[in-house]
Amino acid sequence: MLDSFEMNKVLGAVLGTCLGVVSLNIAAGAVFAPGKLDKPGYEIDVPKSAPGKGNTQTAPQPEVPLGQLLASADVTRGSDSAKKCATCHTFEKGGRALVGPPLWGIVGRSKASVAGFNYSPALKQAGGNWTIADLFNFVANPKAMVPGTAMSFTGISHAGERADLMAYLNSLADNPAPLNKGAEIPAPTRAAQAPHDVTTR
Numbered sequence: 001m002l003d004s005f006e007m008n009k010v011l012g013a014v015l016g017t018c019l020g021v022v023s024l025n026i027a028a029g030a031v032f033a034p035g036k037l038d039k040p041g042y043e044i045d046v047p048k049s050a051p052g053k054g055n056t057q058t059a060p061q062p063e064v065p066l067g068q069l070l071a072s073a074d075v076t077r078g079s080d081s082a083k084k085c086a087t088c089h090t091f092e093k094g095g096r097a098l099v100g101p102p103l104w105g106i107v108g109r110s111k112a113s114v115a116g117f118n119y120s121p122a123l124k125q126a127g128g129n130w131t132i133a134d135l136f137n138f139v140a141n142p143k144a145m146v147p148g149t150a151m152s153f154t155g156i157s158h159a160g161e162r163a164d165l166m167a168y169l170n171s172l173a174d175n176p177a178p179l180n181k182g183a184e185i186p187a188p189t190r191a192a193q194a195p196h197d198v199t200t201r
Contacts, residue, residue, distance in 0.1 A: 069163035070179050078168025104172045122148030
């Protein structure tokens with residue numbers, strides 16, 4: 001068993017070691033302490049555009065005239081596009097009204113004119129006949145063209161698909177009129193573009 005003298009030597013050695021470690025830590029902190037930065041982090045110079053590539057923002061695409069779209073429109077593609085509307089409309093001659101009115105003979109037909117169908121007051125007041133241009137605008141955004149319409153869908157965004165659909169709807173007649181008849185769309189009636197579907201009520 002250690003006597004008091006030996007115990008004091010052990011404790012003294014332990015204490016001396018601790019003091020030495022603390023002293024080294026303080027000395028190292030004084031020698032290697034980093035300088036205080038004016039502001040945290042580092043500034044990285046990021047070029048606004050890659051060299052030689054110019055501005056990467058995409059310029060808005062010009063609107064393609066309806067007549068030009070109709071010139072390349074395809075009835076078969078339009079028929080495929082119209083399939084999504086078969087739950088609300090019939091397309092055959094003599095077809096009955098469903099959620100929406102039948103679409104046979106829609107091009108050139110008076111608006112809100114199918115007997116017995118409950119059209120919205122807004123469409124009843126629209127007046128005139130359904131032209132290709134009107135239908136093209138209507139299926140883009142019904143509520144923009146006829147505020148207050150009972151239509152609940154947001155429209156077809158792709159102008160090329162709408163043109164194909166116009167070609168198909170124009171074919172739903174015994175004697176279809178030329179597709180490009182009435183193709184010009186007055187600027188005030190151009191509707192905003194939106195996702196797929198079509199109805200006219």
